[in-house]
Amino acid sequence: MEQKAAAGGRPRAADKIRRTARELFYREGIRAVGVDEIVTKAGVTKPSLYRSFPSKDALAAAYLRDYETEFWRRFDAALTETGSGPGAPDLRQRLLAYLSQLGERAATSGYRGCGLTNAAVEYPAAGHPARQVAVEHKRALRRRLTEMAAQLGADDPALLGDGLLLLIEGAFVSGQLFGAGGPARSVAAAADRLIEASVRR
Amino acid sequence: MEQKAAAGGRPRAADKIRRTARELFYREGIRAVGVDEIVTKAGVTKPSLYRSFPSKDALAAAYLRDYETEFWRRFDAALTETGSGPGAPDLRQRLLAYLSQLGERAATSGYRGCGLTNAAVEYPAAGHPARQVAVEHKRALRRRLTEMAAQLGADDPALLGDGLLLLIEGAFVSGQLFGAGGPARSVAAAADRLIEASVRR
C-alpha cells in the first residue's frame, strides 16, 4: 500500500496525502473536499499530489481501496475462525458479535457510515472510478454474506444473505442519520431474529 | 406548495425551477448540480431562481420537502386503510405489499435510492438545511414504523420498527449500488421473516 521508505524514513508526501485524504474524504465527503484543502492539511503542495495521483478521482479511488482493506481486516478479524476447540464461538455467534460491534459504532454521535456506500451515493454515474471500487466491494460483500448464510444452514441462502446485507447497509446509513440511540443499535438483534426465521429447523 | 396561478395559467418560473431541481438533484445529487445547469434546463434565468429561493441550500431543502410529500403520499396510499370489510388486506399484508413494491423499484437498473437519505450522506454537517429536512423525515418514518410494529403485535415494537427501518434504508442504498437483481428485491421476504420472528405467538 505504501510503496517505499515506509519503515523509519520520514513519510513521503504521497503517504501524507493518502492519510489526510482518507480522513477528510470520509468525514466530509469526497465532493465536499477540495484538493487544496487536502494538500494544505497534509502539509504538502499540489504538484506533489498530482505526481502521485493522476487526478482527484484517482485519489478518491485510492482512498476507497484503503478503506476497503481496513473493512475486510475488521470483518475477517471478527468472523474468521480463531479457536476451533470446544467452547469456541460458532459462526452464528461470531456474526452476531460483529454486528453488535457494528451497531454500537453506528449508533454513536458523529458516525459517518461506510465510506464506500457514501462514495457510491456521491457518484451515481456508472463509470466513475470511485463508484467502481465501491460497487465491486459491495458485490464481494454480498457473496461473503450469502456464503455465510449457507454455512448457517439457511433454507434460502441468497435470501438470508441479502437480508443481512440490507440490515448492514441500513445500519451504515441510519447510523449517520440518527446518531446516538438510532435504529442501528438494533442491527444484531434484528439479524438474530431474521436468522432464526431463516434456518432449517 | 405552488403558490398561485397553478390551475391553467402558464407555469411560474419558481415552479419550473422546483421541478427541474427535483429531477436533477435526485438523479445526479445536490452537490453535483450547479445553479446554472438548473436555470438553463428549466428555461429560466438565475435572477428568477434567487427571487424565489434565497440560496441553493434553501432550494435543496425545498426539493427535499417536495420529495418528502411524495414519499408520504406513496407510503400512505399503500398503508392506509382503504376497505375495512371482510377480505380487506390487513396491516401486515399492506406493509408487505408496500415493501415488495419498493423492492421492485429498488432492484431496477437506474434506481437512485431515497433523495432524503442521499442528501444526508451528501451533507454530513449538522446544521445544513437539506440535512435537517432529511433527519426530521427519518425520525418521523421511524415513529410510523414503530407504531405499525406495535399494531402488528410485536413483542418489542421498537426492535421490530427499527429492524424494518434498517431493511428499508438498506433497500434504498443497495438498490442504487447493485441495480437490477440486487438484494433490494428481497426486502419484503426478509421483512416477512423478521415480522414472523417478532410477533407474539
Add this chain to the structure above:
DNA sequence: TCATATACGTACCGATCGGTTACATCGTCA
C-alpha cells in the same frame, strides 16, 4: 566531490462555483 536523479515548492492557469446588480420587457387587470 561532483553529477545525476528524485522529491518537492512557487506561482499560475482557465473554468466554474454560488450569488448579485441595474435595467428592459412582458402580460394582466383596473
Add this chain to the structure above:
DNA sequence: TGACGATGTAACCGATCGGTACGTATATGA
C-alpha cells in the same frame, strides 16, 4: 391607458474548483 408584478437580459463579483509549467532543494552513488 396606465400601472404593477413577474420575468428576462447581460454583465459582473470574489472565491474556489481541478490541474500544470517550471524552478529548486536534497539525497545518493561513482
